[in-house]
Amino acid sequence: MIDKFLFLFFAVLMIGSAIMMVTRRNIVHSAVYLITTLLATAGIFLQLKAEFLFVVQIILYVGGIMVLFIFVIMLVNLDVAIRMVQFSRQGFVAGILALVLAVQIFLALWIGRAGLPAPAIHAMPPKNTEAVAEALFQHYMLPFEIASILLLVAMIGAVVMAKRRV
């Protein structure tokens, strides 16, 4: 009962703020709505008793990436961006694409509906952090390390490019 209520609350919050995010003209408001979307996602993680994911979602996306987003938004010239009227006549194309995507998702759900009822959540699942660590550092060690190296390469590349410009 309370689980369902929490899920609905976070889901409505998430979708509502996602819609607000794409419709705001003011880019800082958009960013704030994106933050609430991410927070609501974190809330759904918590409702699923995945507290480690919940905290990491907040630390990484809300506390780290979004702060940088806002930082960059404030560094570029805001006043011009707010007053600019955007004449991008691509609404029609975007609408069609969104429709296709919606049909796709609906089809996927329809085909896989047999597997949809989620397995019951244990009242007290095993420790979440340890489970994540085990998955990442034992079962999927190699892919995880490869992904890290990829990110490291991207980071070094960004630093090198930024250096060259100065």
Next chain:
Amino acid sequence: MSHLIPPAIAPFVVPVICGIVLVAVFPLLAGYIVLLERKLMADMQARLGPMRVGPHGLLQPIADAFKLLIKEDIIPQGADKFMFYVAPLISVTMALVAFSAMPFGPVFQIADLNVGLLFIVAVGSLGIYGIVLGGWSSNSHYSLIGALRSAAQLVSYETAAGLALVSALLLAGSLSMKDIVQAQADQGVWFIFVVPIGFFIYFVSSIAETNRAPFDLPEAESELVAGYMTEYSGFRWALYFLAEYANMVIVAGIATTLFLGGWLRPFPGNHQHLIGTPFELLDALPSLLFLGVALYCLSLVPRQPVQVQKLFMAGVAGACVLLAAVMALTLFPPFDAAREGVHGAFWFMAKVGGYVYTFLWVRFTFPRYRFDQLMRLGWRFLIPLALVNVLVVSASIVVQQNWEWKHPVVSTVVTTAIMLAVAFWLAEEGAKPEPAPQPADGE
């Protein structure tokens, strides 16, 4: 008494009471930290500080709060009204929410989360939005620059602080605040003595994260008027202040839990008895301390100029005697259950107080950094040092666990020596002049 509460809400009773106490008491506490700060600053500058409101200015925080409540609430022209209104609330709410996982003692904790430490760090870092959005919505350049500086500073120093915490977490082996303290009790040592460099890194980063001097660039008076809160007045401004002091207590709480043994008593192995009594000296220490304060207050009573102030000073002494009595009462066997809670809370608050005191001390001792110096210190010194620290500490743990080579003192000395060498090398590198000084472009 417990049978009066229906079982459906029983698990929520203690957390709700703890929460209400925290939210009700904390603003008062923050007010008195401000008073302490002013008194301390006055002392270091050979002044008296606030003396008018109440004896020795003891009622100053209440007068200040009242003044701020009845001040005019100004919203600047062209401000983003909604954001301007909400921003201080974000800061305060996040700071107070972070307290929910803070273990003020073995009993007084709202929720012992499995990921408690990460939760506090995560929620604490959300407070930055209050600062950034407040600075942006004020429609003022000073505010915006203050907000930008604050964001850059927080992102830079959060990395170093997080890595410093990792070095202690490796020793504790848990993210739950309670388990971290328990690990220190089991190993019989506070982690500050195992990873002193980690504590140092966290200490410096936590000053930067809470925007305190010497890293208070977001509110540098000489350059930015008051930084992100330039345009705020009245109670909204007070909310920012409350958030700042709440953040100080939060970082102090994290440091206390991870490095200073949380609610644990110092010298657990010392069973020296208070002469002539069956109580251990260190258990009786809190009572003696409060009694001492009470006596000092009583000695000040005759020197108060007005009758009211005399009465008030005597009242303060009475309150101290009461606290001493409570502390002493829990030493007797019938109150064994309460002893851990009361004494744990005392030691936790004492350590938090010591940490906050050091913050204030640092503030009055060091001049403010320049922004590029701040960034260089963060990125070129603290973050590399923290990275090496994590490596060295984990290496020493692996050696001790896998090779059955258990000499904790030796390994601590060795790791600390290595870390000090690295620190000096980094400092030396950092002191070298830049190869090609870049032109100053804006910020």
